[in-house]
């Protein structure tokens with residue numbers, strides 16, 4: 198019979214610890230650490246406030262569909278630590294996403310979380326792209342679930358003629374979002390045109406056109422802003 202000795206197990210233990218640390222937010226060191234969102238102190242997360250009650254663990258922000266009459270025809274409503282301070286250090290959060298017919302949640306990544314979605318209503322074409330540039334895509338409908346692995350670029354599109362909605366769960370209290378079009382073409386200060394012309398093999402005119410289309414406009418927000 199093969200006997201494992203501690204030195205032989207060390208690489209596996211180290212790997213386990215490593216995976217434990219990259220798989221989600223860091224582990225908590227106390228029962229709760231209700232976020233003091235008003236604190237000026239910056240830590241990895243938020244400092245804990247002393248007095249709290251059930252309201253800190255609750256929200257109704259994702260109870261109802263949000264307006265989808267924006268450029269992309271979709272709206273992400275987050276129930277993360279910024280809305281539910283009790284989530285601080287717990288490593289989970291939810292969002293609700295509503296889609297108008299034809300609506301798109303454009304290609305984006307969450308640097309800090311894997312996402313698992315549940316379709317509340319409608320039907321969506323969803324997909325993520327692996328680091329080997331393989332598209333993993335499927336049409337999912339009401340009641341079905343799909344997973345977007347952490348960090349990979351993904352999207353959801355409502356090709357139907359009725360609205361769609363999903364609930365998304367994340368293994369992070371604040372997954373963070375980088376929407377590819379806005380990140381590259383609508384950031385501040387702007388990415389230089391010559392970076393984008395070379396990267397996308399297009400001309401300056403086309404870059405300027407995309408930039409102007411994606412620029413946030415007063416009263417016509419491209420996408421809701423998510424505070425990181």
Ligand SMILES: *[C@@H]1O[C@H](CO)[C@@H](O)[C@H](O)[C@H]1NC(C)=O
Pocket residue numbers: 249250251252
């Ligand atoms: C929790 O405390 C806040 C004040 O800090 C108060 O406004 C709120 O009503 C309380 N909620 C509950 C459920 O007790």
Ligand SMILES: *[C@@H]1O[C@H](CO)[C@@H](O)[C@H](O)[C@H]1NC(C)=O
Pocket residue numbers: 264266267416417418
């Ligand atoms: C979206 O619709 C609401 C009401 O239905 C309206 O108040 C708002 O101005 C509209 N927004 C845009 C960007 O059209």
